[in-house]
Amino acid sequence: MAHQCALVSAVMKQRYFDDLKVGDRFKSEPLRVTEKKLIEFADKFDPQMFHLSRKGAERTIFKGLIASGWHTAAMTMRLFVQTLNFAKGAIGLGVDKLRWPNAVRPGDVLTVETRILGVRPSRSRPRYAIVRLRNVTTNQRGEVMQTMLASAMVRRRLRRRALKPADNRTTDPKTTGPKQ
Amino acid sequence: MAHQCALVSAVMKQRYFDDLKVGDRFKSEPLRVTEKKLIEFADKFDPQMFHLSRKGAERTIFKGLIASGWHTAAMTMRLFVQTLNFAKGAIGLGVDKLRWPNAVRPGDVLTVETRILGVRPSRSRPRYAIVRLRNVTTNQRGEVMQTMLASAMVRRRLRRRALKPADNRTTDPKTTGPKQ
Numbered sequence: 126m127a128h129q130c131a132l133v134s135a136v137m138k139q140r141y142f143d144d145l146k147v148g149d150r151f152k153s154e155p156l157r158v159t160e161k162k163l164i165e166f167a168d169k170f171d172p173q174m175f176h177l178s179r180k181g182a183e184r185t186i187f188k189g190l191i192a193s194g195w196h197t198a199a200m201t202m203r204l205f206v207q208t209l210n211f212a213k214g215a216i217g218l219g220v221d222k223l224r225w226p227n228a229v230r231p232g233d234v235l236t237v238e239t240r241i242l243g244v245r246p247s248r249s250r251p252r253y254a255i256v257r258l259r260n261v262t263t264n265q266r267g268e269v270m271q272t273m274l275a276s277a278m279v280r281r282r283l284r285r286r287a288l289k290p291a292d293n294r295t296t297d298p299k300t301t302g303p304k305q
Numbered sequence: 306m307a308h309q310c311a312l313v314s315a316v317m318k319q320r321y322f323d324d325l326k327v328g329d330r331f332k333s334e335p336l337r338v339t340e341k342k343l344i345e346f347a348d349k350f351d352p353q354m355f356h357l358s359r360k361g362a363e364r365t366i367f368k369g370l371i372a373s374g375w376h377t378a379a380m381t382m383r384l385f386v387q388t389l390n391f392a393k394g395a396i397g398l399g400v401d402k403l404r405w406p407n408a409v410r411p412g413d414v415l416t417v418e419t420r421i422l423g424v425r426p427s428r429s430r431p432r433y434a435i436v437r438l439r440n441v442t443t444n445q446r447g448e449v450m451q452t453m454l455a456s457a458m459v460r461r462r463l464r465r466r467a468l469k470p471a472d473n474r475t476t477d478p479k480t481t482g483p484k485q
Contacts (some may be wrong), residue, residue: 170379174392199350214353217374223400
């Protein structure tokens with residue numbers, strides 16, 4: 126029951142750039158990786174023998190089924206999005222140093238810890254700001270499954286009086302929507 | 306018919322490290338992105354309003370539905386795996402400079418061009434080698450949707466006589482399987 130309440134409150138709270146500062150840390154809910162979902166993802170996006178079937182994977186260097194690194198990345202995104210819950214979303218600008226030091230296996234339970242590394246207003250879009258962050262994905266034994274650095278564009282709280290007229294002009298999304 | 310034959314031959318041919326040299330380029334088959342699949346991926350892994358429904362996405366900065374960057378990355382992996390078709394698979398070690406300069410939209414048709422940037426034998430595993438590559442994902446208009454650098458571990462052709470006894474010992478996957 127307490128767990129449910131915490132989840133609801135996390136879903137309710139919409140976060141803005143203004144709520145973040147360098148050094149802030151956030152920890153996600155857990156997410157269990159099932160064999161079925163692991164194979165389903167691989168079948169669509171990474172059809173290699175160590176991801177596709179238990180039997181085939183036993184004959185590989187991994188001696189068993191492992192998740193695609195891109196599946197781990199996608200699950201990490203899900204946990205990140207749920208946890209931070211940015212108002213108007215987080216628009217991914219880029220990712221660096223994406224690493225998979227250990228392989229995710231069926232039954233693993235993943236959590237993501239997000240650390241805010243940098244925050245700055247967008248130069249071209251005054252309603253937005255750029256957040257630089259590090260996501261570390263661990264399993265139920267605390268083993269690191271994935272690390273990455275990312276930059277995302279998120280909304281600032283609107284304070285119209287604080288915006289200069291020139292800024293207002295450049296923020297019209299009808300004429301200046303981002304490419305991504 | 307000619308197209309089918311080319312596809313079959315691509316599927317049949319298993320590639321090893323020894324088949325690659327710096328500067329080699331490979332172009333994938335095309336892959337169409339449907340609205341259904343785009344939303345399905347977002348629902349599972351990136352539930353943000355610009356990925357989830359046409360109507361909701363129209364009210365965002367993108368003025369319409371766009372694919373999650375992680376979906377674009379996953380589709381890129383699928384095309385890369387199909388095209389290169391490494392014997393025993395390609396084991397992802399890491400990714401850098403993952404960027405999404407344009408957003409993928411429903412109906413887009415993606416292709417991936419892979420360029421080999423570096424090849425070197427693995428220091429610790431004589432049966433394997435490390436390939437450094439760049440993947441560029443474009444749409445039907447040639448617009449760049451995603452760029453990335455990646456390192457992957459792939460198999461070398463076995464030439465037992467060329468391996469020193471000490472090397473043979475360290476390559477036994479029963480005792481020295483990689484973490485990933």
